[in-house]
Amino acid sequence: MFKKIRIRHKLLFGYSLVLILSISMGSAFIYFFVRNQLTVSLENELNNTTRSIQNLVRTSVSVSIKNHLRAVAEKNIDIIRHYYDLQQKGNLSESQAKETVTPLLLAQKIGDSGYIYCLDSAGNVTLHPRQELLSANVADFAFVRTQMARKKGYVEYDWKNPGESDARPKALYMLYFEPWDWIVSVSSYRSEFMSLVNVEDFEKSVLEMRFGETGYSFVIDGNGKAIIHPKIQGVNILESDDLPNQYLVQMQHEKSGKISYPWKNPDESKARYKLVMFDHIPEFDWIVGACSYLDEFYAPLRTIRSMILATAVLTFLLLLPISFKISSSITRPLKNLIHHFNLMMTGDFSSRMVPASEDEMGQLALYYNRFADRIEAYRNDLEKQMDQRRQVEEALKESEARYRSVMEAAPDPIVVYDMQGLVTYFNPAFTKIFGWPLESCLGHKMDHFVPEENWEETHRMIATMIAGETLSSVPTRRYNKSGRIVDVSISGATFRNRRGELEGSVIILRDVTLSQQLQQQVMDIGDQVRRRIGQDLHDDLCPHLIGIHGLNTVLAENLRECASPDVPLAQKVVDLMESATEKARTLSRGLCPVHLVAHGLNAALEDVARQTEAVFATDCRFKGDDQVVVADNTVATHLYYIAQEAIQNAVKHAEADRIEIHLLREDGRIHLKVVDNGKGLPKEMKSGGIGLQIMQYRAKIIQATFRIDSNSETGTAIDVFLKTAPFVSEGL
Incomplete structure (x- = not known):
């Protein structure tokens, strides 16, 4: 629908929509900002008025209580002074005068539970309704210390009697009678002086606090009676059927806060919404509040709304001719452009536009002319490129067929994976050696033909290729379809797409089972030759050297008896022959470990540790499990x-000075571990050292897993893991 609308109508619709949204958003912001400011101002004013009413009531109450207590205190001072005058005239002794005064003071009730008591200047109780407090020192209480310091005046404090859970506000007025050192104190709870409050003292002040034309302040007691109200003073709202009382119940429940509700006074025709800020005076259980009608306070918003609406209508009327003028300057050149495009579609590339202005539409005409020139040139070039593309595609098909023929004829298995490890191709040699046909493996992973013990090195090979490096003849093992282990040598690399992103990998798996068997036979022959040489050294050369050592020893003794000067030389020959014999023994044990045959692997490894300590002065220890x-x-x-x-x-x-050899059983496997604290193996040795290659090959021959971890901080650790069956048995 929108696509069929003309541009001039689209422009009008767009401008109108932008105008409406802009005015609406601006108006909404102004409206709600002003409303929020008015609300905040109203709430602050009402809240301040509520606090003023509270302070006014509390001040009036405090003055009434203070005056009443002061009058009682002065009256009792007059009584005490009267009996003191009788004492001075000799009619009564001091004790008789005090005994006479005491019941007069204690008999007086101040409110419901207030009373009179006396203290001396040291804080000792001299008169009190409770006999157990007489003569007690109560100077630990803060208000008592205030009495001791001031001795005259009005004091407010909180006090909790025995058996009560909470302290209550209390007040006292005190006067000092110096002849007897009595601080006469008249005390009572503030809540018991309600009868002393004269509402007329502050009624006029409360009613004068008004807001707008009809807003007012009010005071309502706990029973719902309007104590101060401009319209319904003296009426009990909770008992009246004509007045809504649920809002007063809510205020009595919440005690303090704000509430908005409809209210109709007796002299009004309809209810209006008003905002009330209220608070609670707990001493008298009064609700004091200040309210204002919202229609009066939000009157400026109606004026703002009318002005915004008038502005929007006027702007829209001005927008109509402007939008039609702008749309006409756009649509006329566009129609001309469409006409020239239609000519181009018929094959006429010679037509050109004449720019009628220097604005964007004029530039569009110039761009069309350049476009027409290039289109004509591109048409000629496109035919040439299409011929070249056909030739390239034919050459690419020939190349793909050639490479596929090479891979199909390759004697080694070749597998192509994507970056998720899914098979995209493998050649017939893979099926021939491993048994799986290509159709059953396409789009699947080949995790099932990797033995569990070879996964760790497989992950390392994958990480190496992803890092951009190539694999070159890495020995490992794989399962064939029948479950037989096949020794293979893996080479591989990743390949990238035209965007340079990794797209997959090509893996070549060469079956090295036969070469492994030949290498094992060569190594076995070498071990046999080594053992034979060791046995010859042990059985032939060592006895021969021992015989020569014996003859030299006899010769040295004979020379010593003849006191020949050649005795030192003969003794040196004896020592050299002894050293040669020991070296021959050591060499024979290295070539043919006798302990290995006679006493087992544990004894042979322990002998290696002792020889290492003796020859290289290195701390070398063997820790083995005799049960292995x-x-x-x-x-x-x-x-x-x-x-x-x-x-x-x-x-x-590694230049280590501490070496440990461990032979243990772990998780059904034999674990040979050689650990040192040296500086680690050189980088070139870790990557291609002959010794490491031989160790890895020996581990592979006995179907063990070989692992090496070497760095300059922790030294080198070589681990060999061997399955217990069928080579290892448990000791008895």
């Missing part, structure tokens, strides 16, 4: 050489 027995000698030999190589790296490269 490695039954397979081949497995034990590989673990032994892994530990030996780790110790050599710690001493020579």
Whole structure:
């Protein structure tokens, strides 16, 4: 519907909408701002008036109470002075005079529960209705200390009698009778002096507090009676059927606050809303309030509303001719532009527009002319580009077919993943080696062909490729479809799309099972040759060296008996032969660990620790579990050489001065751990050291997991995790 409307009507509608919204928003802001300011001003004025009424009532009450108590105190001072004069004339002794005065003072009631008592200047009670307080010192109370200091005047304080839960406001007036050192105090609770309050003292002042034309102030007691009111004074609102009393009930319940409600006075024809600010005087249970009718107070808002409406109508009338004039200056050039576009659609690119002005419409004509020039040039270029695109697409199809042929013919399995790890392609070699057909794996992850113990290194390989690095012949293992473990060497890299974003990865998995078997056979042969050389050193060379050492010892003794000067030289030969014998033994144990065969892996590792301490002066300790027995000698030999190589790296490269060897059982696995406190292995050694590669290969031969953690702060930790079956048995 809106699309079919003419531009001039759209402009008129748009300008009108903007005008209406602007005036509405501005008017709403002004209206509510002024209303809020008026409300705040009214509430402040009413609130201040309510406080003034409270202060006026309290002041009047305080004056009445003070005058009454003062009159009683002065009367009793006159009584005391009368008996004191009799004492002075000798008619009574001082004790008789006091005894006569006491019942006269105690017999007087001040209000309902007030009484008269006397104190001396030290705070001791000399007269009181309660006999147990006589002669007691009550100077600990703050109001008593005030009496002791002033001895005359009016005092207000809070007091809680025994058995009462809360303190109540109390007042006293005191006069001092110096001959007897009596502070005569007349006290009573302030709430018991209601009868002393004369409303006429402040009624006129309250009624003079008015707001607007008909707003007023009022005072209502706890029974609902209007004590002060300009219209219904003396009427009980709660008992009247003609007056709404629910609002007074609400004020009595809330005690203090504000309320707005409709109210109709007896001399008015209809109810009007008014705002009331009220508060409570708890001593008299009075509600004091000040109110103003909202229609009087918000009268300026009606004037503002009328002015805003008149302004909006006048502005709209001025907007009509202006919007039609502007729309005409836009639509006429647009129609001309449409005509030239229609000519262009028929194939005529020679027509051009003549700019009729220098504004935006004139610039639009110039832009159309440039556009027509470029369209004609683009049409010629487009045919050439389409021919080139067809050639590129044909070449791309040939290239894709060529690369697919290479991947299909490759002897190694090749897998292509997207960035979510889902298979998008793998070649026939993958199906041949691992057994899964491409159709069953497309769009799925291949997590099921990764052994659980190889996930950690798999995650590291994934992180390496995402970081932009390539994998090159990383040895690992994978399951085939039948569940058999296949040893593979993984190479791979990520590839990106035309925007440079990572799109996926290409992984090559080379089956190295046969080469692993050949390498294992080579390593086994090397271990056999090493053991044979060690046995030859132990069984042939060592006895030979021991024999030579014995002969040299005899020769040295003979020379010593002959007192030959060559004795030191002969003794040196004996020492050298002893050292050579020990070195041959050490070399034979390293090549063929006799303890490993005779006493097991624990004893062999403990012997390595002792040799390391002796040769390198390094603190090396073995902590093993005697319940762990490695039954397979081949497995034990590989673990032994892994530990030996780790110790050599710690001493020579990490420069450690403390090494620990652990052999434990954890979660159904054997855990060999070699830890040192050195400076960590060099970076080039961690990435491609021969020793580390041999340790990793030995761990792979015995189907163990190898892990190394090395840094300059905590040293190096080498961990080998071996499944207990079938190589390891529990000790008895």
